[in-house]
Amino acid sequence: MFYTNITRIKDFFILGFSGLSPEYYGPVSALLFMLYVVIAVGNLFILIVVKCEISLHKPTYLIFCHLALTDLAFGTVTLPKIISKYWFNDSIISFYGCFVQMYFVHSLGAIHSFLLMVMALDRFIAVCAPLRYTVLFTNTTVSVLCGISWIMPMSWMVRVVLDASSLPFCDSNIIVQCYCEHIATISLSCENVRAVWALAFGLAMFSLLLPLGFVIFSYFVIIVVVTRISSSEGRIRTLSTCTPQLLITFLYYMPRCFMYMANDAGLPISLPVRIVVVMLYTHLPPAVNPMIYCLKTKDIKEKLKKKTFVSKFHISTKSG
Template sequence: MEETSLFLRGAKLLPYPMSDSNISDFTNPSTFILLGIPGLETAHVWISIPFCAMYAIALLGNVAILFIVKTEPSLHEPMYYFLCMLAITDLVLSTSILPKILSIFWFNSREINFTACLTQMYFMHCFTVMGSGIFVAMAYDRYVAICDPLRHSTILTNWVVAKLGLVLVLRSIILILPHPLLARQWPYCRTNIIPHSYCEHIAVVKLACADIRVSSYYGLSVAFLVTGLDVFFIAVSYTQILRAIFRLSTKDARLKTFGTCSSHLCVILASYIPALFSFLTHRFGQNVPPYFHILVANVYILVPPMLNPIIYGMRTKQIRDRLLHLFTDKGN
């Protein structure tokens, strides 16, 4: 962070001189300045092309999933209700950051209101946690469907699915709410320039001229607690699922049963692998250029919402057939 601050001062990007009077006055900035991807400013327009394409695919794909499930009565089942929750989560997550990123890349519109920055931070982290929780709910659905199929319809009723969805929403709201509340109370007397493309939590609170260990430790605790517990429950569910699959008598039955889980597993990998890679580069990539960290952070947010509808569209027969039916009808 010190190297970044020195670089910014050398480039004369700091709008406020670091005098004692300004330190006392500049405690609640009206705006922050997002730099986009520092070091790759000349390539912003080119970088925006794949970013815009990913966003367009995410919008079209997730809206298509929602439309197909809504209009096809045979898809009114827990698995597809959870898929709709995931689609909504992906839409909000990508929309919370990408329009602003594109405005930076295309129009050099770097200012963001202080409250808008904290709101973006909250939505981005809240819906990331929510998506992780939905993966657990989907794993539980697959566990019941394979390990106790005769009771699936009685265990996962519409009311139970609705309660699970409400619990996941409340968990995300409560766990992430301290992020913007703590960030709002810190005094910001160093600079209002964020060397990032969006208002990521730590990137914002690092600008505070106060002891931010509470924010830092809480953020790490939530990340480890949520990810650790969610991955644990998913692993337990799939351990039981695999045991049930291997007990099946024929190879065809095993493959067919495992095929019902393949889409969910692919989506989990598409979401957790970029997140793990982002975490490892931040923790152990001291020699990695800062712009690479920011690119990875953007990929971590943008790629899963794009891939999820593609994976489910290609690997789920009911959705694939419905899509083909829609295009066939339009062709006729």
């Protein structure tokens, strides 16, 4: 156990999965490493495919690129440190390194949430105003909206992290989490953190509930519009264009809403289980999202099939 009685500590200790036996350190680090490889390869693949295929330079796929970039960045910010803890027994993170990690962790989470709102707007216009879609929702419009989605959280998170880093830490420096999460870190302060927590909580709720509210509203309107389509084939075709966005949105919001409701309802969730659940809902979606983009999106799927066919054709020609 690491403790200090000075007002400015130099390092934090990442506890990781509470109660995990040392005999499982190897398998856990290998599993986390494989998870990071899947996140990195999958999201880099999406970025490269969309970049190289001019026919995919459309608003929907530009949004996918922004989402893939946030997923890749989030995995890169959080996983290497916890992997090194279990692989190399390196649990120490510097004081300022911890707050830099905190900044990117919470900024990227909020950015992803706002990007989901932009994605919902994309489907809203495509379904409700299909004839005006190409005019209302251009690549330039998407770039501006996505840029705002990045700039807003990154701006206000500076204040949140500066407030947290200015707190005196004079007792324990053990962060009971797999990375420097805001609440887990400021709870180590020996000063009243209510004001610091209230600001961060308010901004977190704003970045979660505003996009979620718009997403619910937009898909409600979409469902109403779809039910008015006369042919069943048209209804299915229209809904199928929303499937990737719905799956991605569900994977992001539902676990978070469940955890908030569980806290409010006073459900007895033990600390080890809570840490595992947080790691699952923050890292599994970045690993799964690229597969959703590829398998559930017609244009990307057709491009992959065409590339696979061409590759097989060249191989068979050479062998013949």
